[in-house]
Amino acid sequence: MGEIFRRIRYLLRRRRFDAELENDMEFHREMAARQGRSNFGNVLRMREQAREAWGWTWLDRLVQDLRYAARTLARSPGFTLTAVLVLAIGIGVNVSAFSLFNMVALKPLPVRDPDSIVRLERRSPQSYTSEMPYASAIFYRDHAKSLSAMMAVLGVPPMVVDNDLQPIPASFVTPNMFAELGTVPAYGRLFDPAREAASDAPPTVVLSYGLWQRRFGADPSVVGGTVYLNGKPATVIGVTPYDFAGLGGGGPDLWLPMAQQPYFVEGSKVLTDPSAGSVRMWGRLAPGVSPKMAAQELRTLTNELRRQYPKEIWDNEYIDIKPGAHLQVMQPEMYRVAAMVAVLTLLILAVACANLGGLLLARAVTREHEMGIRIAIGASRGRIFRQLCTESLFLAFLGAAAGLGLSYAVLQVALSRLDTPKWVTATPDWRVLLFTLGISVLAALFFGLTPALQIARQRQRKTIARQVLIGAQVAASCVLLIVAGLLVRASLHALYTDPGFGYEQLLSVDPELGQHGYTPADAQAFLTQMRSRLLAVPGVKSVSLVKLPPLGHTISRMDTEIDGHSVAIYPNWVDSGFFRTMGIPLLLGRSFYSGEKNAVIVSQSLARKEWPGLNPIGQKFKNGDDSFLVVGVAGNARVNAINDDDAVEVYWPAQLADMADMVVMVKAAREPGTLPPIVKSISASLDPKLFPETRQIKSLYHDNVLGVERVAMVVSLIGFVAVMVAGVGIIGLVSFSVSQRLKEIAIRLALGAKKIQVLAAVLRQFAWPIVLGMVVGTGIAAAASKVLRRALYGVDNLDPASYAVAILVLLAIVGLAALLPTRRALRLDLAKTLHYE
């Protein structure tokens, strides 16, 4: 221990220590000379040896190498600039991707004690849902000792503020939420559990900063005043801060206390009904409790809950605990997409590094002279190798710095385009910086290792390294181009193909009858009246009912196995007119009769998978213990899973018990945009306390597709950049190769060889790496694109058109890159070349 201190003291006072040592040695020499002995020896060597004893020679050498590297790089500014640019792109892309991932999944929300906040969802081997009944949440809160707090958020359709036309997004939350998160209000106060917990407390509302600015002109006197939400008065008690971080992202503009929900949604039994799955639940782990311990306790409680409500709790249900305080609660599929993006960005880095490695190899020949001198002076190969590695690291760090700046700029642009909460910034945090460090070391390894080995061993003549580099660049660019091509094709496909139902003219109207306490019989009466009133409207072509509307808020999915393949089945409950309204063709059999019970209609893909080669009509479809008779086969219509081409659907006839949950689908004769006000007035005339949520399916669909378009554009851009970089690299390597063989070319030409023959001779060494690179690249792309299936909108991941186009483009660029330098060489002045040596 003391030794380390002494060594550090030496490092800090080096000059003084060295001076003292020199003094001693000088004195020694004086005394020796006095006595006639001139035993000088190599003074410098002695001093060096003495200094080595302190153990800091590695540091000295490192500083020396860094200085040397800086000087060397400064001497060839063209090369340095190119290298830094190439690295900046390669590293910058990776850092940008990681920053986004960090923002979404790794960085905790700026709330109080984010690590103990967890998200709780119901899960079983067969099912999953992100929402649970409020009654269950209360049960868990009251009985779970491993949770010190429970927060719940109930999303509702947007509410009408005063007399506005455009409704505002709103949520009901447990009154402890703001206190648990440690939010400080911008004005007024936020919810207080003591004051807002009771259902007979005066109704209060909290505004978001954005809403307060836009709608209320940032007027402080709004706080304390009254606003009317869906016609009911509430007191505004405060405004959330500008950079508010809430649970579950995408914040509402209005917050209301959970206990007030029955007041605003008249007749609602959502808070007490154990079968109404509607709140998202978060919790805070008690101090010292690990997620595992909490999961166990919750499992016991779930079993207890099943005993009380055996019909509401699934078999083998458990509460899934995930970290809750991030921008996005990660689901398993999202990790797969993230991994795919990571691989793509690493590929770009590989292209950049291969490029740079080639440049370094070319440069190595010009440094032969320098290396020769150094070895003659006495440098060991190990020392030279170390110095070259330091040079590579230095270059890599320069590139990383540039890449960091580049990614910051990119992120700023991205954040300004996307709708992110105000607390999200582009400034890199420690995770991003650590990642940048790691990536730059990795890059230095990729591009620096081979040249360093080659130079240190003085074996630059071999062309194999160059060929491998070209092959690697071609392979990586190939993968990127193919993937980009697939994604572009997919987005075109998505824009111009039919999802299986007629989304252009559809309107979904959700009266939320169940939320307002309607019994099934009342609901049926209401819906029948609504339907007949709607059909009377001239712009309406047909009306039907569905439980899970297309692109709605809730999805239900059952994963089963057919013949060893896992199949995702999307169930739905519909009335008999559904298929006509939605524009889904009935290929076989018939639609439901009204009041039919034990029947199902399956989609075409399901029929083919389940009963291949047989007539599906009359078969039995099994679901758990029940079996249903198949009465019809509908065309594939990915109503609830636009992006999943492997999805299959099963439709059950809507029963009386389902009526309170049904959504009305309206098919317009022409423009659905004129209908919402009409729908609103019909609903108000039937029951004024309802505020149905009306959505145009066309715009929902286009929003969905826009996401894929954006991704495709970004990937194409990246692929293009990578190919350009690879092209430039290939040009560099080929022109270098040619310059090496100028004399040979000149001789051949002088002896009468045709230009083509000379070209072939020079380029032959590049033929097999390019071919091999393409083969390997295509193979990797085929394998990797399997992961993309779900995102490809039904384009086959082996789509020949995309592959063909990508390969042709790559061949064109590679061909150009190889031919350009050689053409220049072939126009040589033969005499001059042969004389020059």
Next chain:
Amino acid sequence: MPMKDRPKPGMPPGALPMLILRVLQTRSLHGYAIAQRIHLLSSEVLAVEEGLLYPTLQKMLVKGWVTAEWGVSETNRKVRFYSLTPEGRSCLQTELSDYGRVTQAIQDILRTA
């Protein structure tokens, strides 16, 4: 080979630190004096070269066996005097006993083998 032309036997490697420690046991000395003393006490058989002495002294400084203090030499020159630390003293004891054992073992072999 005639005696004159054979190279003089050098210091066994690794013995120098032990010798320095022993020399410093009784008093503090500057670098030249340490070399002198070793040369004298060994009846001029062992000669310590500068190139070996100072690096060894540095290593012993790092390990904390000796410390260096400024003093004035016989010739009125400012120079550093090296002295043993408590760790150095105990190290000397260990070295001495190790060396003693090894020498005894070698002598046994040479005598009886």
